[in-house]
Amino acid sequence: MLAKLFLASLRANLGRTVLALAGIALGVALGLAVHVINQSAIGEMQQAARTLSGDADLSIRAGRVNASGFDENLLEIVAANERVQMASPVIEADAAYRKDVPNTSTGAALQPMQGRQTIKFIGVDIFRAALLQPGFAGEMYPSDDRFAMLRGDHVLLNQAARAVIGGGGADENTPRKFSVTVGGASHSLTVAGKAELAGYAGPLAIIDIAGAQTLFNQLGQVSRIDIRLIPGTNSADVARALASQLPAGVTASTPEQADKQSAAVSRAYRINLTVLSLVALFTGGFLVFSTQSLSVLRRRAQFALYRTLGVTRGELMRALIAEGAVLGCIGGIIGTALGLWLATFALAKFGGDLGSGFFAGTAPVAQWTWPTLAFFTSLGIAAGVAGAAIPARAAVNEAPARAIKASDGEGATSALPPTWTGFALIVLSGVLLLLPAFDDIPWLAYLAIAALLLGVLALSPIASTRIIAIIPKPKNFIAQLSLNHIEKSPGPSAAGITGVVASFSLMIAMLIMVVSFRSSLEQWLIGVLNQDLYVRQGNGGSGGGDSNALNTSTGAALQALAGVAQADFLRYRSIVLDSTKPEQPPVTLITRPLRENVLQSLSVLKRAAADTNRDKLPDIWISEAVADLYGYTPGQTISLPLDGTTHPVFVAGIWRDYARSFGAMVIDREVYLKWTADDKINDVSLKLSTDANKANVIAAVRNLPIEAKLDIADAAEIRKFSLQAFDRSFAVTYALEIAAIFVGLAGISATFSAQAWSRRREFGMLRHLGVSRREIATLLGAEGALLGALGAGIGLLLGMAIALILIFVVNRESFHWSMELHIPWVTMAVLSVALVVLTSISAVLSGKFAMSKQVIAAVKEDA
Amino acid sequence: MLEIRTLTKRFGDTPSTAPVFENLDFVLNTGEYCALMGESGAGKSTLLNIIAGLEPTTSGTITLEGQALDANIDDAVTLFRREKLGFIFQAFHLLPYLNVFENIALPLRLNRWTEEKISARVTEMLASVGLGDKRASLPRELSGGEMQRVAIARALAHRPRLLLADEPTGNLDPDTALQVLELLRSEIRRNNTTAIIVTHSEIAARTADRAVMLTRAGLKPRLFS
Numbered sequence A: 001m002l003a004k005l006f007l008a009s010l011r012a013n014l015g016r017t018v019l020a021l022a023g024i025a026l027g028v029a030l031g032l033a034v035h036v037i038n039q040s041a042i043g044e045m046q047q048a049a050r051t052l053s054g055d056a057d058l059s060i061r062a063g064r065v066n067a068s069g070f071d072e073n074l075l076e077i078v079a080a081n082e083r084v085q086m087a088s089p090v091i092e093a094d095a096a097y098r099k100d101v102p103n104t105s106t107g108a109a110l111q112p113m114q115g116r117q118t119i120k121f122i123g124v125d126i127f128r129a130a131l132l133q134p135g136f137a138g139e140m141y142p143s144d145d146r147f148a149m150l151r152g153d154h155v156l157l158n159q160a161a162r163a164v165i166g167g168g169g170a171d172e173n174t175p176r177k178f179s180v181t182v183g184g185a186s187h188s189l190t191v192a193g194k195a196e197l198a199g200y201a202g203p204l205a206i207i208d209i210a211g212a213q214t215l216f217n218q219l220g221q222v223s224r225i226d227i228r229l230i231p232g233t234n235s236a237d238v239a240r241a242l243a244s245q246l247p248a249g250v251t252a253s254t255p256e257q258a259d260k261q262s263a264a265v266s267r268a269y270r271i272n273l274t275v276l277s278l279v280a281l282f283t284g285g286f287l288v289f290s291t292q293s294l295s296v297l298r299r300r301a302q303f304a305l306y307r308t309l310g311v312t313r314g315e316l317m318r319a320l321i322a323e324g325a326v327l328g329c330i331g332g333i334i335g336t337a338l339g340l341w342l343a344t345f346a347l348a349k350f351g352g353d354l355g356s357g358f359f360a361g362t363a364p365v366a367q368w369t370w371p372t373l374a375f376f377t378s379l380g381i382a383a384g385v386a387g388a389a390i391p392a393r394a395a396v397n398e399a400p401a402r403a404i405k406a407s408d409g410e411g412a413t414s415a416l417p418p419t420w421t422g423f424a425l426i427v428l429s430g431v432l433l434l435l436p437a438f439d440d441i442p443w444l445a446y447l448a449i450a451a452l453l454l455g456v457l458a459l460s461p462i463a464s465t466r467i468i469a470i471i472p473k474p475k476n477f478i479a480q481l482s483l484n485h486i487e488k489s490p491g492p493s494a495a496g497i498t499g500v501v502a503s504f505s506l507m508i509a510m511l512i513m514v515v516s517f518r519s520s521l522e523q524w525l526i527g528v529l530n531q532d533l534y535v536r537q538g539n540g541g542s543g544g545g546d547s548n549a550l551n552t553s554t555g556a557a558l559q560a561l562a563g564v565a566q567a568d569f570l571r572y573r574s575i576v577l578d579s580t581k582p583e584q585p586p587v588t589l590i591t592r593p594l595r596e597n598v599l600q601s602l603s604v605l606k607r608a609a610a611d612t613n614r615d616k617l618p619d620i621w622i623s624e625a626v627a628d629l630y631g632y633t634p635g636q637t638i639s640l641p642l643d644g645t646t647h648p649v650f651v652a653g654i655w656r657d658y659a660r661s662f663g664a665m666v667i668d669r670e671v672y673l674k675w676t677a678d679d680k681i682n683d684v685s686l687k688l689s690t691d692a693n694k695a696n697v698i699a700a701v702r703n704l705p706i707e708a709k710l711d712i713a714d715a716a717e718i719r720k721f722s723l724q725a726f727d728r729s730f731a732v733t734y735a736l737e738i739a740a741i742f743v744g745l746a747g748i749s750a751t752f753s754a755q756a757w758s759r760r761r762e763f764g765m766l767r768h769l770g771v772s773r774r775e776i777a778t779l780l781g782a783e784g785a786l787l788g789a790l791g792a793g794i795g796l797l798l799g800m801a802i803a804l805i806l807i808f809v810v811n812r813e814s815f816h817w818s819m820e821l822h823i824p825w826v827t828m829a830v831l832s833v834a835l836v837v838l839t840s841i842s843a844v845l846s847g848k849f850a851m852s853k854q855v856i857a858a859v860k861e862d863a
Numbered sequence B: 001m002l003e004i005r006t007l008t009k010r011f012g013d014t015p016s017t018a019p020v021f022e023n024l025d026f027v028l029n030t031g032e033y034c035a036l037m038g039e040s041g042a043g044k045s046t047l048l049n050i051i052a053g054l055e056p057t058t059s060g061t062i063t064l065e066g067q068a069l070d071a072n073i074d075d076a077v078t079l080f081r082r083e084k085l086g087f088i089f090q091a092f093h094l095l096p097y098l099n100v101f102e103n104i105a106l107p108l109r110l111n112r113w114t115e116e117k118i119s120a121r122v123t124e125m126l127a128s129v130g131l132g133d134k135r136a137s138l139p140r141e142l143s144g145g146e147m148q149r150v151a152i153a154r155a156l157a158h159r160p161r162l163l164l165a166d167e168p169t170g171n172l173d174p175d176t177a178l179q180v181l182e183l184l185r186s187e188i189r190r191n192n193t194t195a196i197i198v199t200h201s202e203i204a205a206r207t208a209d210r211a212v213m214l215t216r217a218g219l220k221p222r223l224f225s
């Protein structure tokens, strides 16, 4: 019976019902879309890794993909283990395809210019590797027999690679010869056949391992050993047993552990994005709250009637909650469908990284599971129930005798949570902030933000009343009226602005965070890029790749150029600092000449005390992430694992690094060269002499008589690109913020359309008293503006508080980097004004009813 | 002061719909207090709305103090209401978020009176409706009779030329109604206003100077024995 009445009411208030539905649906859709996109991107990355290892039980690797390899003699040690059935050595490296190869069957003009194309080379012992991944066996072209592959310059290409070298991937058009550049030298290769690895979509070339070692100049080295164990063996056990035999920096991991590691790279980014998208859902919940509050207020007399007729409190409460749940469920289902569509669309259009660069180059298909969908739908239901609960409680607690006669706005404050809950939530938020992060994700900080937000929202009606009380009386009588209305009936108004406060504060918080981050990043880039020109080969290096490294003679040639005052050689290595943490991605070891001015450019945050006894140990400078993740502090001596041996080093200080959130360390190149024979160079930075002409130097670098395809970049240019990449990665957050703001505005609009109706007699009376339609519009506009201003004011303060949490807690804990606080006052002021204007406009537009003829007749209604 | 000639009102555009009233003639002299009676649905409220310029006429003319009224010129008619008319409603319609003083001051503020004059006039009105001690109360703290007294004070505060009251005692019990009617009458006299009161009640109608009956056939004088 009651259910029917309530359904009828939902239908009768169709406009508002639709609005609440839309709020929930939008929130759920954004949350789900972001989640699916992230999952799909990560899934594709892991699948690619798994495809390349086939069904190996264990893999031994030195750090991450692209990391330098390790000694191939390890193969014998591993194979000697009685639980290892078969061990397959692998070299994995990228090479740049050289377009200007002779005898190309298709003209260069026909090839799509897609910038530099790289091909991933997998060097394997094909007969062994095929046991783990049958795809490696491939299919030889008729002219070549299987043993041609042993020749070292013969490769099998997959479809994507064949497309790169020309011929559109079709067999008959594929050129049989092509060239790649490695280490500055060009190498000619023969296509012997094709190999397709299901689950790996990028350009791939299979080559014999000995050929790969020659090609990539890694004689005696391998990048990975894939292991098949005797059936029935516990792979984690073997991994542990092998760990003691492996040199420092080399780990044995199961596919599951490897998955975890690859996921860890982008985890913080993904979680931040997911949380941000949940904000939209949160705002959607507030929309339900405001629409439900209003609809409950409007039906007070009706509820009182039910109560008088014998409906119990419990029944009424359940009915109202059920109403919210129905709304939430429908909104959740619509949102889930919309979210899936959004994810599919975004993946197809922008790729898995939404432009952020975390999963560059992948174009995964949407991956989702039914439990995920169920979870996001249930979030919609939760938002609906939560939004309905507070007004429902107020409705059932009201004495029927009073409500049956009450007019709409009166006593509405009872729909709001008591003031003490606001203070309690804010205190709770403070307590949560004092607790440490766990699991490397700042869960508690996020909870603290939620508690702070809810606390401030609970206090905002009181705050609004207090603030309005101190606003001087405006001259305009109409404005006075609107001020009076909001001051005396804070209930519905406060319900209306919750959405705006929530979304605006989060927008402000994100804005301050992004601006602080951006200007800190810019400062950092200016410091780090303090030389004039940077030279590297291909997409050479910060990952620590060896294939594109330059040799010392190229370095020397650069140094010797006219106009070059100084050339610094930089080398990057991936190091596993702590082999007991196989899921922790490796840190980057940067070797470079460490002069005092270099240190200045590093933005050093903390130094070891000058009087620390350093035992003549070499200095190492660690980034904040290394300090956070490994607990190292300046003044401490640590051991640095490098090519199988460990070297004691002195932690001289901590520097800021925005490039590598898993940590980076800097040591002097001289020291490094004493330890290893590795004199390769990933980057060369050039300081020009004062009288040098930059363009001439660039031309001279281009004309160097070497094979290498050198990339020359201006410091300013790199800065520009870095900041562009930064802006791109945050672009999607702006979209989320704007979506949230519109959900918030929908709340304002719901409030005003509801009030236009519930205050119809008031407006009718005013029309009788000689208030014109335009003045009613002014009244609504002024109320909208006032609410907007209150929302903006509270939102600004709250947003700044949240920004502080984001900057000093969330970023610190999830990315392990600090930043300087920058508050963009002007932008904030502009956004606030825009919000006030928007709320004012939406108030007038949604209050159209108040200007209609119907309000004139409404004065005749018996109140 | 009020002259209605051949007034016809029909809702909707089609001439086929039956008019609420047709060819109505009515004259009200300055200072007169007239009761308007009639069955429910006879068109009393509609007539008041037409006089107030809130409802357009179908045909006929209305002149108030020599000025023709056209509800289609919204701005002019709004200003006219603001300055020259006072209203009393059955359901009081006090603004719940304004106190008694501010509710009475509402028309004065709309007419841009100075603060001083507002204060003096509202105080005077409060005293004469007997609510001097309630100036700071909110409407929800008042009884029905008190609310309607505030409404009377509001309706007359700006010294309107014409007062329109639509069943002002409809929501009150008979005793209170009588008190309010007495007060209304004396306030109309004191403020020298012309007034029309719509009522069902003969007792109420008797407090007026004369009474007219709105029927299908037009307006007829209603005489009490």
Ligand SMILES: Nc1ncnc2c1ncn2[C@@H]1O[C@H](COP(=O)(O)OP(=O)(O)O)[C@@H](O)[C@H]1O
Binding pocket: A857, B011, B012, B020, B038, B039, B040, B041, B042, B043, B044, B045, B046, B047
């Ligand atoms: N806005 C309107 N649209 C259509 N018909 C109306 C409208 N207002 C009133 N009426 C009709 O006009 C007639 C007179 O109504 P009203 O003036 O309210 O009567 P009274 O006040 O005498 O009870 C009624 O039949 C009513 O249904």
Ligand SMILES: [Mg+2]
Binding pocket: A860, B044, B045, B046, B166
């Ligand atoms: Mg009527």
